[in-house]
Structure formats: structure tokens, C-alpha cells
Amino acid sequence: MCYNVKANVESQLKRAVKAGYYKDAEEIKTSLSEFGVKGYNHTSGFSHPTLMIYTSPDAPPVPAIWGLVPHWVKDNEQRLKIWNQTLNARGDSIFDKPSFRDAAKSHRCVLYVDGFFEFHYYKNKAYPFYIRRKDGEPIPIAGLWSEWYDRENKEKLRTFTIITTDGNELLTKIHNNPKLSDSSRMPALLTEEKAEAWISPNKDEQELTQLLIPFPDEMLEAHPVKKIIGKGAVENDPEADKEVVYPELENDKM
DSSP: OOOEEEEOOOHTHHHHHHSSSOSHHHHHHHHHHHHTTTOOEEEGGGOOOEEEEBBBSOOOEEEEEOOOOOOOOOOOOHHHHHHHGGSEEEEETTTTTTTHHHHHHHEEEEEEEEEEEEEETTTTEEEEEEEEEEOOOOEEEEEEEEEEEETTTTTEEEEEEEEEEOHHHHHHHHHOTTTTOOOEEOOOEEEHHHHHHHHHOOOOHHHHTTOOOOOOOOEEEEEESSSSSSTTTTTTOOOTTSBBBOOOGGOOOO
């Protein structure tokens, strides 16, 4: 699963800056301020933050709210019921599930993050781990997006979901929630080449599915961090990704 990420402004806009959509840092800050977008040392999908997404190879990023709202949702009551259930989308079922199949065909996106957090369980206690690329580069994640018209407030809501795939060897060791029958999952991380292909038009289902494979273990690293959710956790803590030593984990055979 992927419900917690680190996404600094520089990482979210890496693709945009490289493509020359912004001339300088001030223009970027002004743009983000208008969109209500900010950087996060840690944010949870359950708080429905606004992040920047890329919806096509040749377009600048746009803001979207985490938690996909399908176009067929009738009203805000139904939106609130479905919202927390569409933070993630399984890559092996996006072309079948009603919430995602339309977006999978024509509304694909990528978002850039510094890294993500997953929980490791040892002796009935959860320990948060931070996972990132070894080279420190921002990571593109495959997603889907949708636009929903809020008739009550007379406005359009752009939303997105993060796609997940099978966990690689590293994530299989970390993401071991005993309450889940299928706990070995990870976000569908992409290389730059695969990110380009994912948001390119005229791709068939088979081509797209082949992009959603586990990211290579050798390109990632992970370490335990302090509490990021629940009582005692600090919202958007600047040290959210800082390594913490838990002596009890030294006996863990992960």
C-alpha cells in the first residue's frame, strides 16, 4: 500500500523545471501559491493533500487532491463515502474496477515524490520505515486522475490515486502487516522512460500493464523512522525521514 509520502516542492516540480515550464524559482512559488500546493516532509493520503500531477508528456503539472473521485459519483455524500477507498488502486485490476477503469484508459498521470513510508510489524508493534532511491533522485509514481463536478459548490474537483503493484524483495520484508492477506505491496514506481510511456496516449492495456512491475531492489534503500501518525506524531515533521534506531529490531529476522 502507499498512504504516506514525502514530497518536497522541488521533487514535485522536477519534471516541470527540466521541461522549462517555469522560468525561475519565484514563478514556481507564485504558481504553487495560487494552486494551494506546498511541500511535505510527510503527508498521509487520508488527509487528502493537494499535490502536483503530470497528465501528458507535453503539458505542465496541475494540482490534484489525493483520493480519486470517479466522474459518476452523484453528490458529496457519496464522495465522502468512497474517498478513502480510492487512495490506492491495484495495478492488476484498474481496467476492471468501476472506480478506475475509465481513468486507466484515458486519464493516467504521474506524480513525483522524494520517497514513501511503509510499516513493518514486529511482535505486534508497527515500526515506520522510509523508502527512497539510493541516488536521492525524486521518484515518479504511476497514478490515475479524474475530474468531478461538484453541483453543490459549482466547481470542478481534480483528484488522483496512486497505483500499487506487487512488492519487491525489500518491500516484502518491510510491509508484513499480519492483518492483511496480501500485504506485500508497493507503489508502482517508474523510471523516467516508463513515466513518459505511462502518460503517453494511444497505449493499449497490455503495454500499460507491463509498466506496472516491482521497482528494482538495488535502486532503493530503507531505514526505520520515528512515529509519523497517531498520538505523539508531529504533522509534517521536518525530521520525518530521519533514521531512528530501534534496539528491538536488531533481533528481527527481516
